[in-house]
Amino acid sequence: MVDTARHTQGESDWVPTQDGRRLHAMVLPGPPDAATPTVVFEAGSGASRSSWAAVQPEVARHARAIVYDRSGLGRSAPDRSNRTLRRMADDLNEVLDHFEPGPFVLVGHSAGGPIVRLAAAGRPGRIAGLVLIDPTDEAAEVLFGNRFRRGERYALAAGSVLARLGLLGVPFRRMLAELPDDVRRDFEREGFTAEVLRTQRQQARTFLDELATWRDAAPDLGSIPVTVISGGRTGSGMGPAIRAEANASHAHRAAQSPQGRHVIAERSNHYVPLTEPDVIAAEIAKLLQTG
Structure with missing residues (x-):
């Protein structure tokens, strides 16, 4: 049985990066005799480790389960460099270096999907599998239209105003109420600040432009097994047309893997981890079981 008496998400650890930043991680060790890959979670664009609090303890029944905060999110130091996809994938690989030996299963939600794909392609030999949850995917044409980009700019601007007013977390109150008290306190303290919006804007500057280049040359995952989980419902800014296109892109991504699976989370919109x-x-x- 997993001991989470001190914190639901385990013990804190700090990952030093080559340029002197520190990334905050939390580790649940898993069963003492587990011979399974380590599972490492990558959150969505403005989310921290706390977004995995309902998933990580269940996974830790079978394996070591590690969550971390990207630079500028949660408890991790901000980054003075541009937050490009490559930069974020390199940070994830530094997290994996810190927690060697592998192999690893990487789990990415939303914008975390491309990050884990790029990190895995850089060091495929230590990756036992990927699980992508409602990922942002270059096969979805809608991502690259002017309407989507205008919507993203509006959402970031509105979010900045709500953060300054202390109201950014209001739409999430019902979902957060289901989380353990220690995780909910972390979320409320760290998850809805002006710094989070600054980091999101920093990430968004090049994210879609970089992702667009993958339409001609996607990261090569070779034979890595890939499971893609789609939300089955609309909501959270995704109407029926966008949901249909997103899920079609997810089916396409799973089909690119020789051991690909596409799964629908029938009761969820975008926030499947919660x-x-x-x-x-x-x-x-x-x-x-197969890693």
Whole structure:
């Protein structure tokens, strides 16, 4: 049984980067005799380690489970350099270096999907599998239109205003109420600040332009097994047309892997880690059995 008496997400650790930053991680060690890959989670664009709090303890029943905060999010130091996809993937590989030996299963939600794909392509030999949850994917044409980009700019501007007013977390109150008290306190203290919006804007400057280049030359994942989990419902800014296109892109991504799976989280919109963590944990467990 996993001991989470001190904190639901385990013990804190600090990952030093080559340029002197420190990235905050939390580790649940898993069963003492587990011979399974380590599972490392990558959150969405403005999310921290706390977004995995309903998934990580379930995974830790089978394997070591590690969450971390990207630079400028949660407790991790901000980054003075541009937050390009390559920069974020390099940071993730530094996290993996810190927690060697592998192999690793990488789990990415939303914008975290491209980050784990790029990190895995750089060092495929130590990656046992990927689980992508409602990922941002270059196969979705809608991402690159002017309407989507205007919507993104509006959302970031509105979010900045709400953060200054202390109201950014209001839409998430119902979902957060289901989380353990220690995680909810972390979320409320760290997850809805002006610094989070600054980091999101920094990440967004080049994210879609970089992702667009993948349409001609996507990161090569070789034979790495890939499971893609799509939300089955609209909401959180995704109407029926966008949801349909997103899920089609997810099916396409899974089909590129020789061991690909596409799964629908029927009761969820975009925030599957909070609304159907059991679906994610079950798919990770399947990969761990073959990893």
